[in-house]
Amino acid sequence: MAVVTRGGKAALTRYRTLKVWHAGVALLECRLATGRTHQIRVHLAVKGHPVVGDPVYLRRIPAVARSLPEGIRRKLLDFPRQALHATRLGFAHPRTGQAMEFTTKPPPDMAALLDGLDSMTGT
Numbered sequence: 001m002a003v004v005t006r007g008g009k010a011a012l013t014r015y016r017t018l019k020v021w022h023a024g025v026a027l028l029e030c031r032l033a034t035g036r037t038h039q040i041r042v043h044l045a046v047k048g049h050p051v052v053g054d055p056v057y058l059r060r061i062p063a064v065a066r067s068l069p070e071g072i073r074r075k076l077l078d079f080p081r082q083a084l085h086a087t088r089l090g091f092a093h094p095r096t097g098q099a100m101e102f103t104t105k106p107p108p109d110m111a112a113l114l115d116g117l118d119s120m121t122g123t
Contacts, residue, residue: 001038003046011036013043021117022072024064025052040084052076052083052113072120075113085110 002008012033019027026049030040038057044050045057048064053076065073090101106114 001036001042003042009036010034011039011043013040021121022068024068025072025076025117027114041082053079053081054084055082069120072117075116075120079109079113081109083110083113 014031014033016029017026018029028044032039036042041051041054041057045054048062050058050062052058061073061077065076068076085106086104087106088101088103090099092098093100105111
């Protein structure tokens with residue numbers, strides 16, 4: 001649940017930037033090579049880009065957020081929960097070994113956040 005120099009377990013998160021708003025907000029696709037507790041949240045926060053709405057790792061306004069227009073910053077800081085969603089989840093079935101995959105769209109509140117960012121930036 002934290003990045004440590006000794007005694008921790010290895011964790012690898014691969015990510016791809018899907019969209020950027022005002023060089024301070026981005027929609028990412030994350031792929032986990034490991035499955036540590038809070039892995040995505042920790043990895044993003046340690047780089048100075050915490051998940052929007054994260055009550056644990058977003059302790060103060062990140063430096064990058066200070067450069068955002070006030071309306072966008074307010075919309076992000078007012079989001080009531082973590083803006084983190086598993087659009088696709090896959091694993092091997094524990095008994096059969098069969099590959100299982102499940103997909104779903106972002107929930108309405110997150111879709112509204114993304115639409116709001118688009119409308120505020122004209123993208």
